[in-house]
Amino acid sequence: MSLPHVLLGLLTSQPRTGYDLARAIRDDVDPVWKAEISQIYPELARLRREGLVLLRVLGPRRGPHRNLYRVTAAGRRELRRWLLEPPPPPRARDDGLARVAFLDSLSAPERRAVLRAYERVLVGEIARLRSAPPPEGFRRDARDGAVEKLEAAQRWAHALAQKPSLTPGSEASPRAERSPAGKKK
Amino acid sequence: MSLPHVLLGLLTSQPRTGYDLARAIRDDVDPVWKAEISQIYPELARLRREGLVLLRVLGPRRGPHRNLYRVTAAGRRELRRWLLEPPPPPRARDDGLARVAFLDSLSAPERRAVLRAYERVLVGEIARLRSAPPPEGFRRDARDGAVEKLEAAQRWAHALAQKPSLTPGSEASPRAERSPAGKKK
DNA sequence: CCCGGCTATATCAACATTGATATAGTTTTC
DNA sequence: GAAAACTATATCAATGTTGATATAGCCGGG
Numbered sequence: 001m002s003l004p005h006v007l008l009g010l011l012t013s014q015p016r017t018g019y020d021l022a023r024a025i026r027d028d029v030d031p032v033w034k035a036e037i038s039q040i041y042p043e044l045a046r047l048r049r050e051g052l053v054l055l056r057v058l059g060p061r062r063g064p065h066r067n068l069y070r071v072t073a074a075g076r077r078e079l080r081r082w083l084l085e086p087p088p089p090p091r092a093r094d095d096g097l098a099r100v101a102f103l104d105s106l107s108a109p110e111r112r113a114v115l116r117a118y119e120r121v122l123v124g125e126i127a128r129l130r131s132a133p134p135p136e137g138f139r140r141d142a143r144d145g146a147v148e149k150l151e152a153a154q155r156w157a158h159a160l161a162q163k164p165s166l167t168p169g170s171e172a173s174p175r176a177e178r179s180p181a182g183k184k185k
Numbered sequence: 186m187s188l189p190h191v192l193l194g195l196l197t198s199q200p201r202t203g204y205d206l207a208r209a210i211r212d213d214v215d216p217v218w219k220a221e222i223s224q225i226y227p228e229l230a231r232l233r234r235e236g237l238v239l240l241r242v243l244g245p246r247r248g249p250h251r252n253l254y255r256v257t258a259a260g261r262r263e264l265r266r267w268l269l270e271p272p273p274p275p276r277a278r279d280d281g282l283a284r285v286a287f288l289d290s291l292s293a294p295e296r297r298a299v300l301r302a303y304e305r306v307l308v309g310e311i312a313r314l315r316s317a318p319p320p321e322g323f324r325r326d327a328r329d330g331a332v333e334k335l336e337a338a339q340r341w342a343h344a345l346a347q348k349p350s351l352t353p354g355s356e357a358s359p360r361a362e363r364s365p366a367g368k369k370k
Numbered sequence: 371c372c373c374g375g376c377t378a379t380a381t382c383a384a385c386a387t388t389g390a391t392a393t394a395g396t397t398t399t400c
Numbered sequence: 401g402a403a404a405a406c407t408a409t410a411t412c413a414a415t416g417t418t419g420a421t422a423t424a425g426c427c428g429g430g
Contacts, residue, residue, distance in 0.1 A: 001417095005283070009286065018378080019377060032282040032285075033279075034277060036419075037378095038417085067379075083284050083290070084298065086305070087303055088280050089309070089310040090307075091219075091278055091279075092215065093218065093275070093278065094217055094275040094334075095273050097327055097330050098190070098214070098218045100217075103268070104323055110268075121274055122275075138287065138288040138289055141288075142283070146279070146282060153330060156329070157330070160326060186387095188386085188387095221389075223388075223410085223411080224388080250409080
């Protein structure tokens with residue numbers, strides 16, 4: 001998981017409160033990583049225990065008290081270490097794509113409906129990311145990368161929906177699968 | 186989460202044991218969804234409690250006893266319901282892409298190194314998926330969709346690494362960010 | 371002046387996911 | 401024939417993640 005490093009990264013450009021961090025993630029980093037505010041507070045406490053961030057409590061000037069966090073030198077070092085470390089492969093977790101794997105059980109028109117629904121969701125997501133004010137610097141590049149992935153999926157879904165096997169009339173033939181429950185080999 | 190439906194989907198084509206399901210996920214569904222065996226056993230128990238799968242215990246013919254699961258009619262209905270339901274947008278969780286969002290803190294050559302590392306991971310993952318025996322039917326299509334996404338990311342990373350801003354000598358200028366900790370509005 | 375919405379912190383339960391460990395018979399390999 | 405790898409079930413602790421809830425002051429509009 002990358003949450004601690006995302007927080008360190010955001011705090012590197014400027015000190016922020018937990019609430020600010022939540023907003024920054026929602027507005028700028030959301031396409032590549034997201035987190036609920038309820039995950040952020042305990043994570044900040046942990047980073048503090050490990051000496052990667054410092055906390056300064058601002059007196060109740062406006063509203064309730066505010067906890068302003070800033071990165072320490074150790075925090076910067078840790079961020080750097082993480083950046084230069086080879087990333088794990090992106091985790092495959094796509095509900096729409098997962099549905100495609102089981103289209104066998106549906107009729108041809110239903111299959112097309114599923115693909116169209118997936119495509120629609122992707123189009124919506126792409127529009128959402130594009131319409132939001134673009135982040136600055138590399139955050140913007142990261143967002144663009146995420147959009148590229150979504151667009152690739154969208155084009156792919158669109159193309160698959162046109163394939164003859166999805167056209168009414170062509171039911172899939174029973175599949176010959178390998179390694180069933182009672183295997184001989 | 187889609188794990189229960191992935192299990193129902195796999196059981197729809199044929200009855201399987203928990204172990205078989207783990208293997209089928211690893212071999213066939215892995216690019217779109219994955220799960221550890223330790224997550225599968227309790228999930229099967231839950232599906233059984235809900236009447237979506239049936240369990241038949243096979244006597245210790247060979248090795249220890251084996252629990253063979255099969256879908257019920259209710260299970261098939263539930264799978265169908267899930268398939269036709271519009272999917273949530275794919276969750277953005279890509280460690281490599283997340284790193285890109287924080288390249289500001291690095292020098293130009295280091296930035297290129299990060300992008301190249303990301304690209305390398307993607308190339309490896311694509312090769313892994315391609316070299317494995319392709320699944321049958323729509324599982325194969327799903328895998329291809331996943332590959333498309335990876336390839337898009339790879340092309341994007343490759344292109345970004347060539348951009349002039351990544352070329353030695355051009356440091357990013359300080360960014361003007363919106364909504365810092367102490368905001369005026 | 372009250373209401374709704376925003377800033378702000380914090381905790382909780384629930385669920386999802388991973389990785390380690392235990393057990394034990396079978397099959398394959400050297 | 402012993403060791404290694406595979407089949408098979410199961411549980412556990414730890415961690416990651418989500419969604420709900422509580423508190424409370426501030427700000428703007430009606």
